[in-house]
Amino acid sequence: MDEERLIELEIRFAHQEETLRVLNDIVTRQQDRIERLEKICRQLAEKAASAGDGLLKVTAADEVPPHY
Numbered sequence: 001m002d003e004e005r006l007i008e009l010e011i012r013f014a015h016q017e018e019t020l021r022v023l024n025d026i027v028t029r030q031q032d033r034i035e036r037l038e039k040i041c042r043q044l045a046e047k048a049a050s051a052g053d054g055l056l057k058v059t060a061a062d063e064v065p066p067h068y
Helices: 003-056
Strands: none
Touching: none
């Protein structure tokens, strides 16, 4: 292998390593965001479920007679 070709391969390899590092950082940040958003969604679902419990508890005394 001639020296120029070896240098070219080393340069490409260095660029690929940097690209992989950057992509890994991006994926790591995205995973962190996904986990935070999933936590928020669970919390909101729990709040909605607990708020809905009070709305669904209707007794016969709370209902308006049909002639009104």
